[in-house]
Amino acid sequence: MKMTKTLLASTAVAAIAGGAMAQEMTIVSWGGAYSKSQLRAYHEPYTAKTGVTIINDDSSAEAVAKLRAMNEAGNVTWDVVDVVAADAIRLCDEGLAMEIDPDVHLAAAPDGTPASEDFGDLLVSPCFIPQIVYSTTFGYRTDLVGDTAPTDVCAVFDTETYPGKRSLEKRPINNMEWALICDGVAKEDVYDVLETEEGQNQALAKLDTIRDDVIWWSAGADTPQLLADGEVVMGSTYNGRLFSVIEEQNQPVAMLWDAQVFDLDGWIIPTGLSEERTQQSLDYIMFATDTQRLADQAKYISYGPARASSAPLVGQHADLGIDMAQHMPTDPENAKNTFLYNYEFWADYRDDIDAKFQAWLAQ
Amino acid sequence: MADATQTAPGQTGPMLSADGTPLKQSLARSLRNQKLRALALIAPLLLFVLISFVVPIGQMLFKSVENDIVAATLPRTVVALQEWDAASGELPDEPVFAAFIADMVVAVEAKQHTRLGTRLNYEETGMSSLFRKSGRQIRRIDPIEDAPFKEKLIDVDEDWGKIETWATIKTHSVRITNGYFLNAVDMQRTPEGAQAQPEDRQILVKLFVRTLMMSLAITASCILLGYPIAWIIANNPARVGNLLLILVLLPFWTSLLVRTSAWIVMLQQQGVVNEVLVWLNVVADDARLVMIRNEIGTIVAMTHILLPFMILPMYSVMQTIQPTYLRAAKSLGATNWTAFWRVYFPQSVPGIGAGSILVFILAIGYYITPEIVGGTKGVFISNRIAFHISSSLNWGLAAALASILLAAVLILYWAYDKIVGIDNVKLG
Numbered sequence: 001m002k003m004t005k006t007l008l009a010s011t012a013v014a015a016i017a018g019g020a021m022a023q024e025m026t027i028v029s030w031g032g033a034y035s036k037s038q039l040r041a042y043h044e045p046y047t048a049k050t051g052v053t054i055i056n057d058d059s060s061a062e063a064v065a066k067l068r069a070m071n072e073a074g075n076v077t078w079d080v081v082d083v084v085a086a087d088a089i090r091l092c093d094e095g096l097a098m099e100i101d102p103d104v105h106l107a108a109a110p111d112g113t114p115a116s117e118d119f120g121d122l123l124v125s126p127c128f129i130p131q132i133v134y135s136t137t138f139g140y141r142t143d144l145v146g147d148t149a150p151t152d153v154c155a156v157f158d159t160e161t162y163p164g165k166r167s168l169e170k171r172p173i174n175n176m177e178w179a180l181i182c183d184g185v186a187k188e189d190v191y192d193v194l195e196t197e198e199g200q201n202q203a204l205a206k207l208d209t210i211r212d213d214v215i216w217w218s219a220g221a222d223t224p225q226l227l228a229d230g231e232v233v234m235g236s237t238y239n240g241r242l243f244s245v246i247e248e249q250n251q252p253v254a255m256l257w258d259a260q261v262f263d264l265d266g267w268i269i270p271t272g273l274s275e276e277r278t279q280q281s282l283d284y285i286m287f288a289t290d291t292q293r294l295a296d297q298a299k300y301i302s303y304g305p306a307r308a309s310s311a312p313l314v315g316q317h318a319d320l321g322i323d324m325a326q327h328m329p330t331d332p333e334n335a336k337n338t339f340l341y342n343y344e345f346w347a348d349y350r351d352d353i354d355a356k357f358q359a360w361l362a363q
Numbered sequence: 364m365a366d367a368t369q370t371a372p373g374q375t376g377p378m379l380s381a382d383g384t385p386l387k388q389s390l391a392r393s394l395r396n397q398k399l400r401a402l403a404l405i406a407p408l409l410l411f412v413l414i415s416f417v418v419p420i421g422q423m424l425f426k427s428v429e430n431d432i433v434a435a436t437l438p439r440t441v442v443a444l445q446e447w448d449a450a451s452g453e454l455p456d457e458p459v460f461a462a463f464i465a466d467m468v469v470a471v472e473a474k475q476h477t478r479l480g481t482r483l484n485y486e487e488t489g490m491s492s493l494f495r496k497s498g499r500q501i502r503r504i505d506p507i508e509d510a511p512f513k514e515k516l517i518d519v520d521e522d523w524g525k526i527e528t529w530a531t532i533k534t535h536s537v538r539i540t541n542g543y544f545l546n547a548v549d550m551q552r553t554p555e556g557a558q559a560q561p562e563d564r565q566i567l568v569k570l571f572v573r574t575l576m577m578s579l580a581i582t583a584s585c586i587l588l589g590y591p592i593a594w595i596i597a598n599n600p601a602r603v604g605n606l607l608l609i610l611v612l613l614p615f616w617t618s619l620l621v622r623t624s625a626w627i628v629m630l631q632q633q634g635v636v637n638e639v640l641v642w643l644n645v646v647a648d649d650a651r652l653v654m655i656r657n658e659i660g661t662i663v664a665m666t667h668i669l670l671p672f673m674i675l676p677m678y679s680v681m682q683t684i685q686p687t688y689l690r691a692a693k694s695l696g697a698t699n700w701t702a703f704w705r706v707y708f709p710q711s712v713p714g715i716g717a718g719s720i721l722v723f724i725l726a727i728g729y730y731i732t733p734e735i736v737g738g739t740k741g742v743f744i745s746n747r748i749a750f751h752i753s754s755s756l757n758w759g760l761a762a763a764l765a766s767i768l769l770a771a772v773l774i775l776y777w778a779y780d781k782i783v784g785i786d787n788v789k790l791g
Contacts, residue, residue, distance in 0.1 A: 064753070064756060065752055068756065090481070092477070093480065094756075095474040170739075216656075216738060230633050344492055347495075348484065348488055348490075351484060351755055352564075355560075356563055359565060359566040362569055362570070
């Protein structure tokens with residue numbers, strides 16, 4: 001009889017706990033060093049605080065397609081999804097991501113500044129909860145560039161001073177902008193020019209001048225590998241990848257921060273979750289995007305926290321012990337000349353310019 | 364069967380079986396039972412194939428013609444637009460605008476308007492933001508009281524005052540469309556019928572042709588490399604043959620990604636092959652060979668990866684060829700070559716056929732290897748399909764491309780059947 005009682009009691013406890021909050025949630029992210037930084041900065045403290053088990057799924061690269069398929073099948077199995085801002089906008093457009101009210105669902109800064117002001121312009125879509133600012137920028141081999149290290153992004157197009165291959169991402173985004181800037185278009189006019197057929201041709205013509213010297217990459221790990229092998233002199237990739245090549249693997253590589261393109265990465269909550277799971281996800285988001293948590297993530301990876309109030313709290317790398325502030329893309333020394341990814345423009349022109357770009361590549 | 368032929372002595376009429384029913388009927392019943400039993404045995408497989416293969420793929424391929432979204436999101440507008448002719452050079456009249464506002468108010472409420480914007484943006488650049496931005500403002504318009512709407516909507520965004528915007532909506536308002544298939548062959552659906560895409564956007568036909576050509580090249584190089592190996596394995600003592608067979612199978616059990624990446628290490632400009640050639644002074648240090656991230660890279664890596672699919676069927680066919688035939692041919696005065704070419708080779712053709720079909724069909728749909736080692740000149744149509752599935756989300760176009768690929772394979776299979784004969788294919 002005692003046994004039955006114990007069983008009944010424990011079932012009741014489990015039922016109460018389960019009723020209050022689901023015991024498990026699936027969080028989708030990019031994997032690798034990035035997921036590890038989230039695990040240590042967000043997941044572990046959250047589990048310690050609430051007892052919720054977090055299951056990691058490294059599917060962010062196909063998140064939009066998979067969410068669409070899950071939605072069509074009527075069975076969404078993800079609770080919180082990490083996506084880049086452009087994907088968040090598309091998920092929001094398709095009704096696959098939930099709209100968030102920053103001042104209700106996100107924590108205010110320690111000094112009381114409401115979240116909507118603390119995140120400011122980075123709230124690029126009503127569904128998007130910004131987490132980090134990262135940049136796509138160039139790294140170069142210090143031993144292969146001769147005596148004058150490049151300081152200007154147009155070094156990429158200067159094959160006479162810097163002979164050798166360069167690696168660029170196999171898509172028009174960012175490359176078209178850099179091509180125009182290096183073809184004499186003013187930074188603020190780039191998207192006006194790129195809207196026109198002539199502007200697109202101008203950018204492709206500029207890329208044509210280095211066509212034979214380019215290795216096109218499609219995975220973020222390609223450029224670090226190509227730099228480490230000495231296959232390329234310089235190449236574009238995400239700044240966090242270059243950080244690990246330089247600081248963790250000690251390769252002879254340096255950053256060329258000039259004309260780095262800022263982009264955002266953050267969370268979305270899928271639509272179609274049960275009320276209980278939605279609440280659970282909101283609870284997690286409230287916790288994981290507060291000022292301290294965002295600053296904590298920068299201890300493990302060199303991406304800048306999306307909150308203004310987190311920046312002063314960025315400290316040292318947890319394992320390497322180096323000061324992280326100077327490795328942030330947002331550091332004033334690195335951010336002298338920057339470029340902000342234009343979400344609206346690429347949402348419209350992506351299909352069209354991509355077709356043109358791919359046709360150009362295949363020539 | 365013996366008891367089934369019994370008939371009562373002296374009886375005329377149909378032959379009866381033991382239980383008195385006519386023999387014909389009884390036979391038919393037992394045949395039917397047999398068939399049902401066989402069907403019941405394969406039923407699990409049949410259901411599995413149906414549920415997990417035919418239905419989902421059929422649904423996916425159906426997306427290549429399905430285009431409900433425009434008529435479902437803007438039902439009144441689509442009806443009102445029927446009267447309007449884009450060639451007239453004038454904007455639609457007030458009723459169209461009124462219908463559009465009424466439709467949009469409902470769509471914005473259900474958050475369907477941005478989805479429609481994404482769909483139409485595949486056809487006309489700018490639609491995506493036009494619907495997103497207009498949605499925010501149309502929310503504030505009352506669909507009854509605020510009439511007339513024409514001016515107001517053009518105030519919201521000047522693109523609503525452009526004929527092309529309305530022509531795009533009208534052109535793509537049909538529920539079953541050929542638009543995706545036209546896009547898949549570098550054409551587009553326009554108010555004036557099907558037209559070719561601008562030349563600087565034509566890429567897909569080129570990729571189809573490249574996929575077919577390179578798959579043929581890969582199949583051919585698999586035959587050339589695989590035939591001698593299969594011959595050696597089949598014509599050596601079992602001990603040697605098994606060892607060789609394991610060597611063939613060993614890479615087969617290694618991860619595909621590892622094998623593909625290994626080729627990068629081998630073939631890149633700072634890679635093993637180039638280093639050796641430079642060291643041997645065969646090529647100059649500043650003129651290293653480009654062997655990866657182009658057609659060569661794709662053909663080399665894919666030949667290596669698909670080779671076991673060629674060797675195994677060849678080997679199992681060759682194993683069944685009697686060595687006595689070759690000896691007989693030679694004893695009748697044939698040279699080595701004649702004996703091989705006239706006696707051995709024809710008997711091994713079924714193996715080549717089976718291997719070629721396997722390799723070719725696998726190659727034509729390959730995706731991951733061309734993506735990694737193909738650069739810009741060595742990518743296949745599957746890479747475009749993957750792009751449209753997971754990146755651009757244009758599933759209609761992806762489905763159309765996949766349908767064309769499937770049709771191409773079926774046609775080639777049919778042609779193979781006509782030329783070589785499918786009975787002439789053996790896996791052992």
